[in-house]
Amino acid sequence: MLVSFKQLKHFSIHATDGDIGGCRDLLFDDQDFVVRYLVADTNTWLPLSRKVVISPISVTELDLDGESVHVSMTAETLQQSPSIDEHKPVSREYEETLFQYFGYGYYWIGPGAWGDFAHPGELADGGAGEQEPESDTPKPENHLRACGEIxxxxxxxxxxxxxxxxxxxxxxxxxxxxxxxxxxxxxxxxxxxxxxxxxxxxxxxxxxxxxxxxxxxxxxxxxxxxxxxxxxxxxxxxxxxxxx
Missing domain, CATH: 2.30.30.240 (PRC-barrel domain)
Incomplete structure (x- = not known):
């Protein structure tokens, strides 16, 4: 299914137990050219200047007619997810913390854009995340760009x-x-x-x-x-x- 950034900016985001705001922005990888995160508009239910990002790994359905994104988590799970300041970039250290919180496999371990898998949803149950990098191994940088910025x-x-x-x-x-x-x-x-x-x-x-x-x-x-x-x-x- 094809969708444009301008379309997604009008979509609401639905958890398993209700609406959790709207899609504010998209962060894509400028090397693999895939969306890494949807940025949720949380102004109505989280403190100001806190940014919440949702990986496509969580997306279960994209409803074009209903202009909504459905994700496999409760509103409370998202609210309790690791926080990041609105004005700071998403670092690899933050990504590791976020993926550990949700129990996802790491997309950066493996040969493809989604590690060893073709689709992000295949990382939902751990997947390549079981291959923990050595603690003294330098952490690779991510290459995230915001559609709203560009x-x-x-x-x-x-x-x-x-x-x-x-x-x-x-x-x-x-x-x-x-x-x-x-x-x-x-x-x-x-x-x-x-x-x-x-x-x-x-x-x-x-x-x-x-x-x-x-x-x-x-x-x-x-x-x-x-x-x-x-x-x-x-x-x-x-x-x-x-x-x-």
Missing amino acids: NGYDVQTSDGDLGHVCDFVFDTTDWALRLVVIDTRNWLPGGKKVVVTPTALRVIDWSSHKVDVAMDQNTLQNQPEFDAGRLAEEGYLQSLIEKA
């Missing part, structure tokens, strides 16, 4: 800036980032929204608020045009990828 970044090509990032498209089968949507209308008369695959991204620079893509302006403006209304259409994603 959304709006200018796009830099090999011969100048053109457009800005305006959306992201994910496949919820494995929560992979499939497409980045770029709006060129503020830069070119008669511009349009086009898509690139994540492999086209060379650098995401938070200091300059730019995304560097591996193509020139002409190639970018001739990328496939994006139509959000067709995301549910069978074969639409593949047709865009083939043209990108």
Whole structure:
């Protein structure tokens, strides 16, 4: 199932015993290009400046019609999960604590984006998490980026800036980032929204608020045009990828 970041920002999050707020943001891995966490909007039920993240490992259903994400935990379980400050990044140390709390296998142990597994849900019962790293082994860094932060970044090509990032498209089968949507209308008369695959991204620079893509302006403006209304259409994603 395909879903865009703009869609998910309007989704509510449902625990096994009721509503626990809405989806505020997504954190994706800029190396494996998969969603690592949904950031929950907790302002109504948790102290201010506390950030709560939910791994796709917990997601049991994504209801497009009902605009809701269902997770395999109670509201109290989420409320008692390890806390992180709103203005601090999600560190690998925090991830270890979080995954131990939920009893999940570590996605960073194994060859793939989800360790030894193809789908995040397979880590729900421990999985590769039983392979504890040695305590004196240096902890690898994660590579998390917030969609809400990058959304709006200018796009830099090999011969100048053109457009800005305006959306992201994910496949919820494995929560992979499939497409980045770029709006060129503020830069070119008669511009349009086009898509690139994540492999086209060379650098995401938070200091300059730019995304560097591996193509020139002409190639970018001739990328496939994006139509959000067709995301549910069978074969639409593949047709865009083939043209990108």
